[in-house]
Amino acid sequence: MQKEAVFTDLIREHQSLLYKVTSIYSDNKEDQEDLFQEIVYQLWKYFDSFRNDSKITTWMYRVAMNTSITFIKKKKRRPDSVPIADVFVKQSDSNDDTYEERLRLLYQHLKYLNTLEKGLIFLLLEGKSYKEIAQITGLNDSNVGTKISRIKKKLKINMAKQ
Amino acid sequence: MELEELKSAWTQMSDELNHQKKLTNQIILDMTKQKYQNKFTTITKYETLGAVVCFVVAFFVLLNFSKLDTWYLQVCGVLTLSFLIVLPVMVLTTLKRLKNIDILNGSYKENLKFYLKTKNRLLRLQKIGIAVGFIALFFIVPVTSKIISNKNVFLTSLKTEQYIVFAITLIIMVFFCRWAYNGYLKITQSAQELIQELE
Numbered sequence: 001m002q003k004e005a006v007f008t009d010l011i012r013e014h015q016s017l018l019y020k021v022t023s024i025y026s027d028n029k030e031d032q033e034d035l036f037q038e039i040v041y042q043l044w045k046y047f048d049s050f051r052n053d054s055k056i057t058t059w060m061y062r063v064a065m066n067t068s069i070t071f072i073k074k075k076k077r078r079p080d081s082v083p084i085a086d087v088f089v090k091q092s093d094s095n096d097d098t099y100e101e102r103l104r105l106l107y108q109h110l111k112y113l114n115t116l117e118k119g120l121i122f123l124l125l126e127g128k129s130y131k132e133i134a135q136i137t138g139l140n141d142s143n144v145g146t147k148i149s150r151i152k153k154k155l156k157i158n159m160a161k162q
Numbered sequence: 163m164e165l166e167e168l169k170s171a172w173t174q175m176s177d178e179l180n181h182q183k184k185l186t187n188q189i190i191l192d193m194t195k196q197k198y199q200n201k202f203t204t205i206t207k208y209e210t211l212g213a214v215v216c217f218v219v220a221f222f223v224l225l226n227f228s229k230l231d232t233w234y235l236q237v238c239g240v241l242t243l244s245f246l247i248v249l250p251v252m253v254l255t256t257l258k259r260l261k262n263i264d265i266l267n268g269s270y271k272e273n274l275k276f277y278l279k280t281k282n283r284l285l286r287l288q289k290i291g292i293a294v295g296f297i298a299l300f301f302i303v304p305v306t307s308k309i310i311s312n313k314n315v316f317l318t319s320l321k322t323e324q325y326i327v328f329a330i331t332l333i334i335m336v337f338f339c340r341w342a343y344n345g346y347l348k349i350t351q352s353a354q355e356l357i358q359e360l361e
Contacts, residue, residue, distance in 0.1 A: 008187040016179035040190060041197035102171040109168065125172040152165060159164065 007047055014060055024122050025068035035071050042067045061136045065119050112158055117151045199261050206257050213250035220246035226309040235308055238301035245298045249291050256284045292339040
Protein backbone atom coordinates (compact mmCIF):
# COMPACT_ATOMS: atom_id res chain seq x y z
CA MET A 1 0.00 0.00 0.00
CA GLN A 2 1.20 3.52 -0.73
CA LYS A 3 2.51 5.64 2.10
CA GLU A 4 -0.24 8.19 1.53
CA ALA A 5 -2.97 5.57 1.81
CA VAL A 6 -1.45 4.02 4.94
CA PHE A 7 -1.29 7.46 6.54
CA THR A 8 -4.86 8.47 5.73
CA ASP A 9 -6.15 5.11 6.96
CA LEU A 10 -4.24 5.60 10.19
CA ILE A 11 -5.72 9.07 10.74
CA ARG A 12 -9.22 7.87 9.95
CA GLU A 13 -8.85 4.92 12.25
CA HIS A 14 -7.61 7.04 15.15
CA GLN A 15 -9.42 10.31 14.58
CA SER A 16 -11.25 10.00 17.90
CA LEU A 17 -7.87 9.92 19.67
CA LEU A 18 -6.88 13.15 17.94
CA TYR A 19 -10.25 14.67 18.64
CA LYS A 20 -9.94 13.95 22.36
CA VAL A 21 -6.47 15.46 22.60
CA THR A 22 -7.66 18.62 20.85
CA SER A 23 -10.72 18.85 23.08
CA ILE A 24 -8.50 18.86 26.16
CA TYR A 25 -6.08 21.49 24.90
CA SER A 26 -8.34 24.04 23.21
CA ASP A 27 -10.98 26.41 24.48
CA ASN A 28 -13.12 26.87 21.42
CA LYS A 29 -14.20 25.14 18.25
CA GLU A 30 -11.96 27.20 15.96
CA ASP A 31 -8.81 26.50 17.97
CA GLN A 32 -9.79 22.86 18.17
CA GLU A 33 -10.13 22.51 14.40
CA ASP A 34 -6.88 24.34 13.89
CA LEU A 35 -5.05 22.20 16.43
CA PHE A 36 -6.53 19.06 14.86
CA GLN A 37 -5.10 20.03 11.47
CA GLU A 38 -1.75 20.96 12.96
CA ILE A 39 -1.52 17.53 14.61
CA VAL A 40 -2.38 15.75 11.36
CA TYR A 41 0.33 17.79 9.63
CA GLN A 42 2.90 16.98 12.32
CA LEU A 43 2.01 13.29 12.17
CA TRP A 44 2.60 13.36 8.43
CA LYS A 45 5.94 15.09 8.90
CA TYR A 46 7.16 12.49 11.35
CA PHE A 47 5.45 9.54 9.72
CA ASP A 48 8.64 8.36 8.03
CA SER A 49 10.56 8.50 11.28
CA PHE A 50 8.16 6.15 13.08
CA ARG A 51 9.90 2.91 13.91
CA ASN A 52 8.00 -0.09 15.11
CA ASP A 53 9.72 -0.06 18.52
CA SER A 54 6.52 1.23 20.10
CA LYS A 55 2.83 0.94 19.33
CA ILE A 56 1.61 3.29 16.62
CA THR A 57 -0.90 4.80 19.07
CA THR A 58 1.86 5.50 21.59
CA TRP A 59 3.67 7.43 18.89
CA MET A 60 0.47 9.24 17.90
CA TYR A 61 -0.27 10.26 21.50
CA ARG A 62 3.25 11.60 21.83
CA VAL A 63 3.18 13.66 18.64
CA ALA A 64 -0.35 14.90 19.34
CA MET A 65 0.45 15.97 22.89
CA ASN A 66 3.73 17.63 21.95
CA THR A 67 2.02 19.50 19.13
CA SER A 68 -0.71 20.63 21.54
CA ILE A 69 1.84 22.03 23.96
CA THR A 70 3.52 24.00 21.17
CA PHE A 71 0.11 25.10 19.97
CA ILE A 72 -0.82 26.49 23.38
CA LYS A 73 2.44 28.44 23.46
CA LYS A 74 1.88 30.00 20.06
CA LYS A 75 -1.89 30.22 20.36
CA LYS A 76 -2.58 32.21 17.29
CA ARG A 77 -5.13 31.50 14.65
CA ARG A 78 -3.66 30.27 11.45
CA PRO A 79 -5.25 31.39 8.22
CA ASP A 80 -7.04 29.27 5.65
CA SER A 81 -7.70 25.99 7.37
CA VAL A 82 -9.39 23.31 5.34
CA PRO A 83 -13.07 23.52 6.35
CA ILE A 84 -13.75 20.40 8.35
CA ALA A 85 -16.60 21.64 10.54
CA ASP A 86 -19.16 19.46 8.80
CA VAL A 87 -17.16 16.33 9.19
CA PHE A 88 -15.63 17.11 12.55
CA VAL A 89 -16.53 14.56 15.17
CA LYS A 90 -18.92 15.63 17.88
CA GLN A 91 -18.66 14.70 21.51
CA SER A 92 -22.13 13.30 21.37
CA ASP A 93 -24.76 12.53 18.80
CA SER A 94 -27.24 11.59 21.47
CA ASN A 95 -29.93 13.77 22.98
CA ASP A 96 -29.19 12.49 26.46
CA ASP A 97 -29.19 15.56 28.73
CA THR A 98 -27.62 13.75 31.68
CA TYR A 99 -24.75 12.60 29.50
CA GLU A 100 -24.26 16.09 28.07
CA GLU A 101 -24.20 17.53 31.58
CA ARG A 102 -21.60 14.99 32.67
CA LEU A 103 -19.43 15.90 29.70
CA ARG A 104 -19.75 19.57 30.49
CA LEU A 105 -18.70 18.94 34.09
CA LEU A 106 -15.84 16.73 32.95
CA TYR A 107 -14.34 19.48 30.80
CA GLN A 108 -15.00 22.06 33.47
CA HIS A 109 -12.90 20.06 35.94
CA LEU A 110 -10.13 19.50 33.43
CA LYS A 111 -9.95 23.22 32.75
CA TYR A 112 -8.43 23.80 36.20
CA LEU A 113 -5.45 21.58 35.48
CA ASN A 114 -2.19 22.82 33.99
CA THR A 115 -0.80 21.58 30.68
CA LEU A 116 1.15 18.64 32.08
CA GLU A 117 -1.63 17.64 34.46
CA LYS A 118 -4.13 17.72 31.60
CA GLY A 119 -1.91 15.45 29.56
CA LEU A 120 -1.43 12.94 32.38
CA ILE A 121 -5.09 12.78 33.35
CA PHE A 122 -6.04 12.48 29.69
CA LEU A 123 -3.86 9.41 29.31
CA LEU A 124 -5.21 7.97 32.54
CA LEU A 125 -8.77 8.48 31.32
CA GLU A 126 -7.75 6.77 28.10
CA GLY A 127 -7.01 3.71 30.21
CA LYS A 128 -3.26 3.82 29.86
CA SER A 129 -1.06 2.16 32.45
CA TYR A 130 1.59 4.16 34.30
CA LYS A 131 4.20 2.43 32.20
CA GLU A 132 2.50 3.46 28.97
CA ILE A 133 2.01 6.99 30.26
CA ALA A 134 5.70 7.12 31.10
CA GLN A 135 6.54 5.90 27.62
CA ILE A 136 4.38 8.56 25.98
CA THR A 137 5.36 11.47 28.18
CA GLY A 138 9.00 10.66 28.76
CA LEU A 139 8.58 10.76 32.56
CA ASN A 140 9.69 7.81 34.63
CA ASP A 141 7.12 5.35 36.04
CA SER A 142 7.35 6.45 39.67
CA ASN A 143 7.20 10.10 38.72
CA VAL A 144 4.01 9.39 36.77
CA GLY A 145 2.49 7.68 39.81
CA THR A 146 3.33 10.57 42.14
CA LYS A 147 2.05 13.20 39.74
CA ILE A 148 -1.18 11.35 39.03
CA SER A 149 -2.01 10.88 42.69
CA ARG A 150 -1.47 14.63 43.17
CA ILE A 151 -3.75 15.40 40.22
CA LYS A 152 -6.41 13.07 41.64
CA LYS A 153 -6.26 14.92 44.94
CA LYS A 154 -6.48 18.26 43.17
CA LEU A 155 -9.50 17.07 41.19
CA LYS A 156 -11.19 15.70 44.30
CA ILE A 157 -10.81 19.01 46.14
CA ASN A 158 -12.08 20.86 43.13
CA MET A 159 -15.06 18.53 42.73
CA ALA A 160 -15.96 18.85 46.39
CA LYS A 161 -16.02 22.63 46.06
CA GLN A 162 -18.61 22.47 43.29
CA MET B 163 -19.02 14.45 40.25
CA GLU B 164 -16.65 11.74 41.48
CA LEU B 165 -13.44 10.62 39.83
CA GLU B 166 -15.06 7.35 38.76
CA GLU B 167 -17.91 9.25 37.14
CA LEU B 168 -15.35 11.31 35.30
CA LYS B 169 -13.84 8.15 33.93
CA SER B 170 -17.15 6.63 32.90
CA ALA B 171 -18.19 9.88 31.14
CA TRP B 172 -14.91 9.79 29.27
CA THR B 173 -15.36 6.15 28.29
CA GLN B 174 -18.87 6.83 27.07
CA MET B 175 -17.60 9.76 25.00
CA SER B 176 -14.81 7.60 23.57
CA ASP B 177 -17.32 4.95 22.51
CA GLU B 178 -19.47 7.55 20.79
CA LEU B 179 -16.49 9.10 19.02
CA ASN B 180 -15.36 5.73 17.76
CA HIS B 181 -18.60 5.47 15.83
CA GLN B 182 -18.11 8.85 14.18
CA LYS B 183 -15.42 8.33 11.57
CA LYS B 184 -16.29 11.20 9.31
CA LEU B 185 -12.95 12.32 7.91
CA THR B 186 -12.29 11.31 4.32
CA ASN B 187 -8.90 10.58 2.81
CA GLN B 188 -9.16 13.70 0.66
CA ILE B 189 -9.80 15.96 3.65
CA ILE B 190 -6.80 14.52 5.49
CA LEU B 191 -4.53 15.12 2.50
CA ASP B 192 -5.95 18.59 1.90
CA MET B 193 -5.38 19.72 5.46
CA THR B 194 -1.79 18.48 5.37
CA LYS B 195 -1.03 20.37 2.16
CA GLN B 196 -2.88 23.46 3.36
CA LYS B 197 -0.68 23.71 6.43
CA TYR B 198 2.42 23.96 4.29
CA GLN B 199 0.92 26.44 1.86
CA ASN B 200 -0.38 28.71 4.63
CA LYS B 201 3.20 29.60 5.45
CA PHE B 202 3.40 31.47 2.15
CA THR B 203 -0.05 33.07 2.09
CA THR B 204 1.03 36.37 3.66
CA ILE B 205 4.13 36.79 1.56
CA THR B 206 2.24 36.01 -1.66
CA LYS B 207 -0.51 38.48 -0.78
CA TYR B 208 1.94 41.38 -0.42
CA GLU B 209 3.95 40.38 -3.46
CA THR B 210 0.82 40.11 -5.62
CA LEU B 211 -0.38 43.51 -4.46
CA GLY B 212 3.07 44.98 -5.15
CA ALA B 213 3.16 43.34 -8.58
CA VAL B 214 -0.26 44.75 -9.52
CA VAL B 215 0.91 48.27 -8.57
CA CYS B 216 4.06 47.76 -10.66
CA PHE B 217 2.08 46.53 -13.67
CA VAL B 218 -0.34 49.47 -13.49
CA VAL B 219 2.56 51.95 -13.38
CA ALA B 220 4.31 50.08 -16.22
CA PHE B 221 1.14 50.30 -18.30
CA PHE B 222 0.97 54.05 -17.62
CA VAL B 223 4.62 54.51 -18.69
CA LEU B 224 4.04 52.42 -21.81
CA LEU B 225 1.00 54.50 -22.80
CA ASN B 226 3.02 57.72 -22.45
CA PHE B 227 6.30 56.42 -23.84
CA SER B 228 6.10 58.78 -26.84
CA LYS B 229 6.49 61.72 -24.43
CA LEU B 230 10.06 60.62 -23.73
CA ASP B 231 11.64 62.62 -26.51
CA THR B 232 15.37 62.17 -25.97
CA TRP B 233 17.46 59.00 -26.24
CA TYR B 234 18.51 59.10 -22.57
CA LEU B 235 14.92 59.52 -21.38
CA GLN B 236 13.94 56.59 -23.59
CA VAL B 237 16.72 54.50 -22.04
CA CYS B 238 15.40 55.50 -18.61
CA GLY B 239 11.90 54.51 -19.80
CA VAL B 240 13.03 51.06 -20.92
CA LEU B 241 14.90 50.51 -17.65
CA THR B 242 11.83 51.62 -15.69
CA LEU B 243 9.61 49.22 -17.62
CA SER B 244 12.04 46.34 -17.08
CA PHE B 245 12.24 47.10 -13.38
CA LEU B 246 8.45 47.25 -13.07
CA ILE B 247 7.74 44.08 -15.03
CA VAL B 248 10.63 41.62 -14.91
CA LEU B 249 11.37 41.50 -11.17
CA PRO B 250 7.75 41.13 -9.95
CA VAL B 251 7.13 38.38 -12.51
CA MET B 252 10.25 36.51 -11.42
CA VAL B 253 9.40 36.84 -7.71
CA LEU B 254 5.81 35.67 -8.22
CA THR B 255 6.95 32.71 -10.32
CA THR B 256 9.45 31.67 -7.64
CA LEU B 257 6.84 32.01 -4.89
CA LYS B 258 4.45 29.87 -6.92
CA ARG B 259 7.10 27.18 -7.25
CA LEU B 260 7.73 27.28 -3.49
CA LYS B 261 4.04 26.99 -2.68
CA ASN B 262 3.56 24.10 -5.04
CA ILE B 263 6.19 21.77 -3.61
CA ASP B 264 4.45 18.43 -3.37
CA ILE B 265 5.10 17.67 0.28
CA LEU B 266 2.96 14.56 0.18
CA ASN B 267 4.58 12.76 -2.71
CA GLY B 268 8.15 13.96 -3.06
CA SER B 269 10.79 12.40 -0.87
CA TYR B 270 12.24 14.41 1.99
CA LYS B 271 15.60 14.87 0.34
CA GLU B 272 14.11 15.92 -2.99
CA ASN B 273 11.80 18.42 -1.33
CA LEU B 274 14.50 19.89 0.85
CA LYS B 275 16.90 20.25 -2.07
CA PHE B 276 14.27 21.85 -4.28
CA TYR B 277 13.09 24.07 -1.45
CA LEU B 278 16.55 25.36 -0.58
CA LYS B 279 17.32 26.04 -4.23
CA THR B 280 14.07 27.95 -4.75
CA LYS B 281 14.39 29.78 -1.46
CA ASN B 282 17.88 30.97 -2.30
CA ARG B 283 16.65 32.11 -5.69
CA LEU B 284 13.86 34.10 -4.04
CA LEU B 285 16.22 35.74 -1.57
CA ARG B 286 18.67 36.55 -4.35
CA LEU B 287 15.84 38.17 -6.28
CA GLN B 288 14.88 40.19 -3.23
CA LYS B 289 18.46 41.35 -2.81
CA ILE B 290 18.60 42.34 -6.47
CA GLY B 291 15.24 44.07 -6.08
CA ILE B 292 16.50 46.11 -3.15
CA ALA B 293 19.74 47.10 -4.89
CA VAL B 294 18.01 47.92 -8.17
CA GLY B 295 15.31 49.79 -6.23
CA PHE B 296 17.87 52.38 -5.17
CA ILE B 297 19.34 52.73 -8.64
CA ALA B 298 15.80 52.77 -10.06
CA LEU B 299 15.12 56.03 -8.28
CA PHE B 300 17.61 57.68 -10.64
CA PHE B 301 15.79 56.59 -13.78
CA ILE B 302 12.17 56.43 -12.53
CA VAL B 303 12.22 60.05 -11.34
CA PRO B 304 13.23 61.50 -14.76
CA VAL B 305 10.64 59.33 -16.54
CA THR B 306 7.71 60.22 -14.25
CA SER B 307 8.76 63.86 -14.15
CA LYS B 308 8.77 64.03 -17.94
CA ILE B 309 5.49 62.17 -18.35
CA ILE B 310 3.55 63.92 -15.58
CA SER B 311 4.87 67.51 -15.75
CA ASN B 312 6.78 67.51 -19.07
CA LYS B 313 10.04 68.49 -17.30
CA ASN B 314 13.41 67.11 -18.28
CA VAL B 315 15.17 66.81 -14.92
CA PHE B 316 18.53 66.42 -16.66
CA LEU B 317 18.20 69.95 -17.99
CA THR B 318 16.56 71.49 -14.94
CA SER B 319 18.47 72.37 -11.79
CA LEU B 320 16.85 70.96 -8.66
CA LYS B 321 15.77 73.15 -5.74
CA THR B 322 17.02 72.51 -2.20
CA GLU B 323 13.58 71.17 -1.12
CA GLN B 324 13.69 68.64 -3.93
CA TYR B 325 17.11 67.43 -2.79
CA ILE B 326 15.74 67.07 0.75
CA VAL B 327 12.70 65.09 -0.46
CA PHE B 328 15.02 62.86 -2.47
CA ALA B 329 17.27 62.26 0.54
CA ILE B 330 14.30 61.50 2.83
CA THR B 331 12.94 59.04 0.26
CA LEU B 332 16.29 57.27 0.19
CA ILE B 333 16.41 57.00 3.99
CA ILE B 334 12.84 55.66 4.17
CA MET B 335 13.73 53.14 1.48
CA VAL B 336 16.71 51.89 3.48
CA PHE B 337 14.52 51.16 6.51
CA PHE B 338 11.70 49.68 4.46
CA CYS B 339 14.02 47.37 2.54
CA ARG B 340 15.69 46.17 5.74
CA TRP B 341 12.28 45.43 7.31
CA ALA B 342 10.99 43.64 4.21
CA TYR B 343 14.15 41.59 3.75
CA ASN B 344 14.15 40.48 7.40
CA GLY B 345 10.51 39.48 7.04
CA TYR B 346 11.45 37.32 4.07
CA LEU B 347 14.27 35.70 5.97
CA LYS B 348 11.95 34.85 8.87
CA ILE B 349 9.22 33.29 6.73
CA THR B 350 11.54 31.28 4.54
CA GLN B 351 13.51 30.18 7.61
CA SER B 352 10.40 28.84 9.37
CA ALA B 353 9.31 26.94 6.27
CA GLN B 354 12.79 25.52 5.88
CA GLU B 355 12.70 24.36 9.50
CA LEU B 356 9.44 22.56 8.74
CA ILE B 357 11.02 20.54 5.99
CA GLN B 358 14.18 19.89 8.00
CA GLU B 359 12.09 18.58 10.89
CA LEU B 360 10.84 15.84 8.59
CA GLU B 361 14.11 14.04 9.13
